Amino acid sequence: MKRKIINDPVFGFININNDFLYNLIQHPYLQRFNRIRQLGLAAFVYPGAQHTRFHHSIGAMFLMNEALKTLKEKGQEISPDELDGAMAAILMHDIGHGPFSHVLEDTLVTNIYHEEISLLMMHQMNKEFDGALQTAIDIFTDNHPKKFLHQLVSSQLDVDRLDYLRRDSFFTGVVEGNIGSARIIKMLDVKDDKLVIESKGINSIENFLMSRRLMYWQVYLHKTAMAAEKMLVNTLSRAKELSNNGDKLFASPALSYFLNTDTTLEDFSNNGIAIQHFANLDDNDIWSSLKVWASHKDTVLSVLSEGMVNRKLFKMEITDKKKPEDKIEQILENFKKKFDLNEKEASYFISSDVFTTDMYSEKDDSIDILYKNGRIKNISEASDMLNIELLSKKVVKHYFAYLRT
Numbered sequence: 001m002k003r004k005i006i007n008d009p010v011f012g013f014i015n016i017n018n019d020f021l022y023n024l025i026q027h028p029y030l031q032r033f034n035r036i037r038q039l040g041l042a043a044f045v046y047p048g049a050q051h052t053r054f055h056h057s058i059g060a061m062f063l064m065n066e067a068l069k070t071l072k073e074k075g076q077e078i079s080p081d082e083l084d085g086a087m088a089a090i091l092m093h094d095i096g097h098g099p100f101s102h103v104l105e106d107t108l109v110t111n112i113y114h115e116e117i118s119l120l121m122m123h124q125m126n127k128e129f130d131g132a133l134q135t136a137i138d139i140f141t142d143n144h145p146k147k148f149l150h151q152l153v154s155s156q157l158d159v160d161r162l163d164y165l166r167r168d169s170f171f172t173g174v175v176e177g178n179i180g181s182a183r184i185i186k187m188l189d190v191k192d193d194k195l196v197i198e199s200k201g202i203n204s205i206e207n208f209l210m211s212r213r214l215m216y217w218q219v220y221l222h223k224t225a226m227a228a229e230k231m232l233v234n235t236l237s238r239a240k241e242l243s244n245n246g247d248k249l250f251a252s253p254a255l256s257y258f259l260n261t262d263t264t265l266e267d268f269s270n271n272g273i274a275i276q277h278f279a280n281l282d283d284n285d286i287w288s289s290l291k292v293w294a295s296h297k298d299t300v301l302s303v304l305s306e307g308m309v310n311r312k313l314f315k316m317e318i319t320d321k322k323k324p325e326d327k328i329e330q331i332l333e334n335f336k337k338k339f340d341l342n343e344k345e346a347s348y349f350i351s352s353d354v355f356t357t358d359m360y361s362e363k364d365d366s367i368d369i370l371y372k373n374g375r376i377k378n379i380s381e382a383s384d385m386l387n388i389e390l391l392s393k394k395v396v397k398h399y400f401a402y403l404r405t
Contacts, residue, residue, distance in 0.1 A: 033094070060162075089137075095121045103236065172219055237348070239289070255281060287309075351401040
């Protein structure tokens with residue numbers, strides 16, 4: 001048996017004393033996570049945010065192990081197969097994410113969601129592991145009879161969130177996200193095949209929900225990080241347009257495939273060529289191309305690429321109302337004159353849209369509190385401190401991003 005110890009800056013020493021999990025971690029699909037940053041372009045705002053999706057997957061696996069130990073101590077029967085299955089499911093839960101995940105979904109891999117890619121990659125790995133990942137897939141897809149195992153992988157209080165809030169807080173230095181994950185896990189229990197929190201853990205849940213809200217506005221939806229994301233979306237969209245028009249752009253084979261192909265679910269199925277190229281795509285492919293494109297003869301591509309490489313990012317305005325059309329027209333007119341572009345080309349220098357977010361949804365898996373008398377209350381009823389109506393209210397904001405001149 002191989003025994004490995006990983007020294008994690010957030011949780012300390014993490015033991016991997018199981019050949020099955022060790023071999024899973026060694027698979028190229030998971031090793032690729034080492035080359036994909038967890039927070040994408042947030043490092044433009046928080047220079048310490050250099051941690052990878054591999055860090056996050058290992059941390060989530062550690063928390064899953066702690067959660068399952070807690071539940072076993074409280075009398076839940078969890079077989080060795082279910083234990084390995086749940087650990088494997090959380091290790092692989094992000095496997096369908098590409099570099100700068102949502103940027104890719106908006107530009108190069110547009111007809112398929114990362115959840116679908118995750119499942120296809122899991123099935124491919126399951127063949128390579130002679131069916132040993134079937135329990136993990138059943139847990140991931142919520143087809144396992146013990147529903148609480150799926151909740152640990154994906155719900156409003158899953159170990160995925162418990163890790164990324166704590167980890168992203170640590171690496172960005174945004175202390176508001178530093179949740180008490182160990183305390184929350186110790187308070188976990190199962191009632192009627194559903195995850196619940198013991199009533200004495202209610203304060204930790206209140207802190208968790210508030211922390212999530214603060215992390216969204218301070219990190220995940222930070223306007224500079226969003227400006228960088230919109231700029232990269234437009235850069236890759238322009239690169240794809242030029243490629244479709246016959247321009248041979250510098251790109252790795254993996255990136256070149258997606259620049260020149262409008263992929264469908266079929267291309268990814270049955271270990272198709274798309275999934276092979278996707279598995280080879282990481283942050284390095286994008287950055288190496290951007291550096292070369294910065295001196296390309298196409299004005300739009302070179303200006304945007306040079307802006308990404310040297311942090312000359314879009315200016316971002318976030319408002320409650322949409323920017324008036326006449327103001328947008330004026331900005332486009334300025335770009336047309338300055339760079340000698342037509343309307344379509346100039347439009348790559350702006351981006352506008354609406355984004356919505358809520359921190360807690362009573363319609364999804366609710367977070368339930370278990371009292372000593374056996375009664376269960378939703379956190380929205382149990383908490384006298386949180387205004388759950390406020391937390392579950394959808395916040396709608398309009399953004400307008402444009403090139404600084």
